[in-house]
Amino acid sequence: MTGKNGQLGSELMGIQMSYPGYRFVFLDRKDLDLSTLEGLSGLFEQYQPAFFVNAGAYTAVDKAESDKELAMSVNGIAPGKIAAICKQFGTKLIHVSTDYVFDGNGEYPYLPDHPTSPVNYYGQSKLQGEQAAMEANNASIIIRTAWVYSAYGNNFVKTMLRLMNERPSIGVVSDQFGAPTYARDLAIAIMDIIEKGAGHYGIYHFSNEGKITWWDFAVAIKEIAGLNCQVNPISTADFPTPAKRPAYSVLDKDKLKKDYDVQPRDWKAALKECMGYLERI
Numbered sequence: 001m002t003g004k005n006g007q008l009g010s011e012l013m014g015i016q017m018s019y020p021g022y023r024f025v026f027l028d029r030k031d032l033d034l035s036t037l038e039g040l041s042g043l044f045e046q047y048q049p050a051f052f053v054n055a056g057a058y059t060a061v062d063k064a065e066s067d068k069e070l071a072m073s074v075n076g077i078a079p080g081k082i083a084a085i086c087k088q089f090g091t092k093l094i095h096v097s098t099d100y101v102f103d104g105n106g107e108y109p110y111l112p113d114h115p116t117s118p119v120n121y122y123g124q125s126k127l128q129g130e131q132a133a134m135e136a137n138n139a140s141i142i143i144r145t146a147w148v149y150s151a152y153g154n155n156f157v158k159t160m161l162r163l164m165n166e167r168p169s170i171g172v173v174s175d176q177f178g179a180p181t182y183a184r185d186l187a188i189a190i191m192d193i194i195e196k197g198a199g200h201y202g203i204y205h206f207s208n209e210g211k212i213t214w215w216d217f218a219v220a221i222k223e224i225a226g227l228n229c230q231v232n233p234i235s236t237a238d239f240p241t242p243a244k245r246p247a248y249s250v251l252d253k254d255k256l257k258k259d260y261d262v263q264p265r266d267w268k269a270a271l272k273e274c275m276g277y278l279e280r281i
């Protein structure tokens with residue numbers, strides 16, 4: 001799998017001991033640069049993988065607006081080439097994508113087949129990657145997830161803890177709705193799919209359960225950490241960013257529940273567990 005040092009990659013590494021029947025191979029950007037894919041076929045010949053998890057991606061949403069070529073090569077082009085080689089080697093591809101493929105004008109949890117219409121370049125590049133993967137191999141599995149955090153890597157939870165420790169008050173947007181995802185829970189869901197044979201294909205959605213705003217998320221982080229910072233709700237207009245974010249991106253997870261019997265837990269229970277690990281780091 002790619003993305004060895006990312007949030008999802010680190011969590012997959014962390015749980016691999018629970019799956020002794022598998023030999024895991026983790027690739028970082030030195031092993032496989034997703035912007036060039038140099039050496040990709042050599043890696044397939046060497047390892048003959050039964051499954052390939054593409055957890056590597058260009059995830060800097062704001063930076064992607066001005067770093068389009070690199071974002072597109074990693075997120076938009078590489079998945080198609082990976083899917084093609086997976087087809088050639090009989091490898092089952094599990095590719096990870098994002099809620100940011102939607103425009104956020106919805107009011108109900110998005111089904112996997114809901115029309116896509118990204119509002120930023122990161123979302124556009126990820127959507128192109130989904131389409132390229134499916135075109136190259138329609139027996140691919142694409143898991144869209146959202147608002148990913150972990151004790152590893154960079155994420156909203158760690159940013160909030162830092163800011164809350166530095167400042168007496170912060171403002172967080174309270175008009176963007178979604179559901180967070182603990183990367184460890186996503187890693188376990190991916191292993192569930194693999195353990196069940198990865199025989200159902202297509203687009204799936206996974207996040208923890210719930211519908212919250214970034215502000216709700218920040219307040220929960222503050223309460224669990226027992227910090228004193230004042231967390232003020234603000235509107236998107238009061239927090240200008242280079243990239244636009246969807247106002248609503250809750251994902252409907254029923255297809256994954258039905259096909260793979262994956263049961264995501266409540267977002268707050270997952271957050272508490274992750275923050276428990278953070279305290280010990």
Ligand SMILES: NC(=O)C1=CN([C@@H]2O[C@H](COP(=O)(O)OP(=O)(O)OC[C@H]3O[C@@H](n4cnc5c(N)ncnc54)[C@H](OP(=O)(O)O)[C@@H]3O)[C@@H](O)[C@H]2O)C=CC1
Binds near residue numbers: 005007028099
């Ligand atoms: N983070 C989030 O909130 C969300 C993420 N997703 C998707 O989930 C997946 C996993 O994300 P997450 O673990 O959070 O991401 P991270 O940003 O934590 O990790 C991404 C990984 O991709 C690697 N990478 C980036 N560019 C290249 C490249 N050119 N060649 C090789 N490797 C590269 C990075 O390497 P290095 O460590 O060297 O920089 C990093 O290890 C991605 O597909 C992402 O789009 C979906 C929804 C939300």
Ligand SMILES: Cc1cn([C@H]2C[C@H](O)[C@@H](COP(=O)(O)OP(=O)(O)O[C@H]3O[C@@H](C)C(=O)[C@@H](O)[C@H]3O)O2)c(=O)[nH]c1=O
Binds near residue numbers: 159163170214
């Ligand atoms: C730091 C900060 C952010 N915000 C807002 C900005 C934004 O709307 C929201 C979240 O900020 P982030 O920069 O963490 O969000 P962002 O990088 O857009 O997170 C996204 O990453 C990509 C990779 C995905 O695929 C998405 O699912 C999503 O998780 O909070 C505040 O309101 N106040 C703050 O102090």
Ligand SMILES: [Mg+2]
Binds near residue numbers: 059
């Ligand atoms: Mg970010």
